[in-house]
Structures are given as structure tokens and as C-alpha cells.
Amino acid sequence: MWASIQNIEQPATLLEANKLNDNKNSVLFSGGTYLVAQKSKEVHTLIDINHLIASKIAEEGEQISIGAGVTLQQMEGHFDKDVIGRSAHQSCYSKNIRNQRTIGGEIAQKSTTSQINVLLHAINVNLKVFVNDRTTEVDINSWDGEGIISEIVFAKDRNVDVKGYSVIPSAPPFIVVGYNYTTKMCVIGGRTNGFANFVVEDGKIDEAVEEKLAEFFADDHHGSCNYKRHLVKVALRDFTG
Amino acid sequence: MKVTFTLNGKETKAEFAPGETLFHYLRSQEIYSVKNGCELGECGACTALVDNKAQNSCLIMMHTVEGKKIETVENLGSKNNLHHLQQKFLDEGAVQCGYCTPGMILASEALLRENKQPSTEDIRDALAGNLCRCTGYVKPIKAVSHE
Ligand SMILES: Cc1cc2nc3c(=O)[nH]c(=O)nc-3n(C[C@H](O)[C@H](O)[C@H](O)COP(=O)(O)OP(=O)(O)OC[C@H]3O[C@@H](n4cnc5c(N)ncnc54)[C@H](O)[C@@H]3O)c2cc1C
Numbered sequence: 001m002w003a004s005i006q007n008i009e010q011p012a013t014l015l016e017a018n019k020l021n022d023n024k025n026s027v028l029f030s031g032g033t034y035l036v037a038q039k040s041k042e043v044h045t046l047i048d049i050n051h052l053i054a055s056k057i058a059e060e061g062e063q064i065s066i067g068a069g070v071t072l073q074q075m076e077g078h079f080d081k082d083v084i085g086r087s088a089h090q091s092c093y094s095k096n097i098r099n100q101r102t103i104g105g106e107i108a109q110k111s112t113t114s115q116i117n118v119l120l121h122a123i124n125v126n127l128k129v130f131v132n133d134r135t136t137e138v139d140i141n142s143w144d145g146e147g148i149i150s151e152i153v154f155a156k157d158r159n160v161d162v163k164g165y166s167v168i169p170s171a172p173p174f175i176v177v178g179y180n181y182t183t184k185m186c187v188i189g190g191r192t193n194g195f196a197n198f199v200v201e202d203g204k205i206d207e208a209v210e211e212k213l214a215e216f217f218a219d220d221h222h223g224s225c226n227y228k229r230h231l232v233k234v235a236l237r238d239f240t241g
Numbered sequence: 242m243k244v245t246f247t248l249n250g251k252e253t254k255a256e257f258a259p260g261e262t263l264f265h266y267l268r269s270q271e272i273y274s275v276k277n278g279c280e281l282g283e284c285g286a287c288t289a290l291v292d293n294k295a296q297n298s299c300l301i302m303m304h305t306v307e308g309k310k311i312e313t314v315e316n317l318g319s320k321n322n323l324h325h326l327q328q329k330f331l332d333e334g335a336v337q338c339g340y341c342t343p344g345m346i347l348a349s350e351a352l353l354r355e356n357k358q359p360s361t362e363d364i365r366d367a368l369a370g371n372l373c374r375c376t377g378y379v380k381p382i383k384a385v386s387h388e
Pocket residue numbers: 027028029030031032033034035036037049053068091092094097100101102103104105106107108109111112113114147148149150172281282283
């Protein structure tokens with residue numbers, strides 16, 4: 001029971017949903033795996049957007065589009081052994097949860113321990129986001145967190161990989177490294193405050209990046225900052241041979 | 242609030258408070274096979290089938306079940322007429338206290354509905370979100386493998 005909930009709104013349009021989402025006691029609701037587990041007492045109104053966002057994956061010409069309501073399990077099924085399918089699978093040990101958790105919620109939640117989210121940042125997918133009164137397209141690395149994500153769009157032709165390091169396979173990884181072979185962009189997540197990204201040529205990290213990583217990682221029970229920097233280098237060496 | 246859905250094969254109209262989860266509703270209907278392990282989505286003791294897929298009922302808000310097909314273990318078998326998975330769990334000794342068992346059986350049933358011949362890896366994956374504190378996983382996996 002989520003005792004603080006007084007209202008559930010099922011708006012007819014994204015515009016209406018956006019208007020309803022204008023105070024701290026309301027929250028957009030899709031898969032609900034984060035929100036219902038948290039049961040924040042501050043939330044009094046759920047704005048259900050499930051009927052407003054697509055839950056299909058479409059491949060047309062050179063482009064793939066994923067509705068924000070698509071679950072991680074659907075992604076795993078569709079992309080199967082591809083890195084997208086694999087990382088959707090690895091983002092959550094529980095199939096029960098993957099059956100419910102949406103990719104829109106994953107991106108909106110800015111989940112840094114999610115391998116699929118790090119991978120989407122490495123691809124630098126475009127998000128279709130409804131802000132104010134219209135849908136705009138913005139790349140995931142530039143998205144400011146405002147609005148309602150309705151779709152994720154990217155080119156079929158992509159050359160990316162991702163790797164996670166965790167204490168045991170079912171635990172969320174404390175470091176996730178994504179790499180785009182085409183743009184040479186490396187994206188790092190895990191038990192971190194947000195994502196770090198930088199360009200890495202030939203698997204070599206320059207001094208500026210070393211400094212950035214030293215600030216980015218903290219010493220904790222998963223290991224020292226140095227150890228984590230080392231893991232990033234190992235991942236990059238594996239990616240770039 | 243009101244919602245209409247199919248519960249264990251019967252068309253059901255439910256009235257519920259806005260913050261009610263499917264888990265609470267099911268228990269209130271004396272469907273006691275769904276168990277409260279954590280109410281955080283971590284343990285799978287509250288597993289139900291939603292349109293043939295296993296999900297944790299403690300994370301499902303009641304308003305989202307409109308038009309859906311919800312099943313619990315009560316729909317699979319009964320005391321005198323066990324479902325073949327229930328029988329297999331017994332035969333393999335895959336049940337000790339039984340708290341996790343309804344969830345394990347539903348997660349296994351969901352897997353077998355989509356894949357009649359799952360590999361051990363498929364079974365491990367399907368059961369990974371269902372925690373067991375006494376039997377462990379070897380025997381439940383064996384019970385499903387022998388299907
Ligand atoms: C057992 C368990 C394990 C978990 N493990 C992990 C883990 O390892 N790593 C991890 O990162 N998370 C984890 N989570 C948290 C949760 O599953 C993720 O945050 C998930 O991405 C939430 O997706 P959802 O569709 O369920 O979103 P919801 O819970 O519905 O929403 C999440 C947030 O996103 C917003 N939102 C949802 N959809 C949209 C949209 N289309 N546009 C804009 N905003 C939107 C909501 O307002 C909310 O703030 C776990 C949760 C559980 C219960």
C-alpha cells in the first residue's frame with residue numbers, strides 16, 4: 001500500500017500530463033518499479049503516462065525507434081544476443097522486474113548502475129521529449145531531465161560495447177564502462193554521481209582524463225579510486241585491443 | 242476507484258484505494274499464496290502472472306491491471322489436484338518452509354509458457370528474482386528442468 005497516494009490521473013494527452021506534473025507532490029508514472037518500491041510520502045498524485053507512450057520497437061530503414069514504454073525484457077527479446085539485448089538483461093538480475101521496468105523510466109531516473117543506460121549514452125541516442133507544449137528531439141547526453149520521454153531513436157548501424165564490474169554477477173555494478181568505436185566516446189557509470197564521458201583514442205587515457213577520473217571516483221568498500229581507474233583502463237584496453 | 246480484470250479465470254470488478262497494490266488486493270481477497278517478503282520488489286515472494294508474465298505484485302498499482310489477466314498459484318492447481326509443477330517441486334524436495342514456493346512456481350510456469358524446453362541457464366534466469374532462504378536453488382531448478 002502506498003498510503004500517501006490520493007489521486008491517479010490518466011491524462012488524455014502529453015500536454016495535459018505535463019500540465020499536471022507541475023508540483024512536487026505529483027510524479028509521472030510508467031513501470032513503477034522505482035516509484036512503488038520507494039513509496040515516497042511526498043507523492044500524492046500519480047500521473048500515469050503508460051497509455052500515452054509507445055511500448056513497441058520499430059526498425060525502419062536505417063533507424064531504430066524504441067517507445068519509452070518498452071520494458072527491459074522486451075528489449076532483451078528483440079535485440080537478443082546483440083549488445084543492446086545483453087545489456088538490457090544485465091541491467092537487472094530479476095526477470096520479474098525486467099518485465100515491468102521501462103526504458104523511459106530507466107533514462108529519466110538517470111540510472112548510472114544500469115548497463116543499458118550507459119550503453120545508450122555511449123551510442124548517444126536521441127530522445128523524443130515532450131516539453132512545454134511540443135515534442136523536441138535531444139541527444140541523451142544533453143538532456144536536462146525536463147519533460148516526458150516518448151521515444152528513443154538511433155541508427156541501426158552502431159558499433160558500441162559495454163562492460164560492468166560488480167562484486168557478484170547479480171549485484172548492480174559499481175563501475176560500468178561503455179565505449180563507442182565510431183565516435184571514440186567512453187561513458188562511465190556505476191556507483192557514481194552521474195555519468196562521466198570523454199573521448200579516448202587508441203585506448204589511451206590522457207592526463208586531463210586521469211584527473212577527471214580521480215575526481216569522479218571515491219574510495220569506498222568497492223575499492224579505492226585508483227583501483228576503479230585501473231578497471232576503467234582494463235575495460236578500455238579490452239575494447240580497443 | 243474501480244478496475245475490471247480477469248483474476249484466476251474470473252472476470253473481476255474491484256474497488257480500491259488509489260495507493261493500493263495488487264499484492265494488497267489479492268491478500269484482501271483471501272488469495273494467500275502471494276506472500277509478503279519485502280514489499281520492495283527484491284524477493285519475488287509476491288509473484289503473480291500478469292498476461293502470462295511473472296511480476297512482483299507488490300510493485301503493481303491496482304489501476305494498472307485494467308483489462309489484464311492476473312493469475313496466482315490458486316489458478317494452477319489445488320490441494321487434491323496438483324499442477325504438474327507443484328508435483329515436481331514436491332517430488333524433487335524443492336520445498337521446505339514453502340514461503341517462496343508459489344512465487345517460484347509462477348516464475349517457472351511463465352518461463353514454460355514461453356519456452357517449452359528451457360536450458361538450465363534460462364531457468365536460473367527466470368528464478369533469479371525469487372529468493373529462497375531454506376531450500377536454495379538447486380532443487381527448484383531441477384524440478385523445472387525435468388519438465
Ligand atoms: C528489485 C529492484 C532492483 C532494482 N535495481 C536497479 C539497478 O540495479 N539499477 C538501477 O538503476 N535501478 C534499479 N532499480 C530501480 C528501477 O527499476 C529503475 O530506476 C527503473 O529504471 C525505473 O523504471 P520504471 O519504468 O519502473 O520507472 P518508474 O518507477 O515509473 O519511474 C522512475 C522515474 O522516472 C520518471 N519517468 C518514468 N517514465 C518517464 C518518462 N517516459 N519520461 C519522463 N520521466 C519518466 C518517473 O517520474 C520517476 O521519477 C531497481 C528496482 C527494484 C524494485
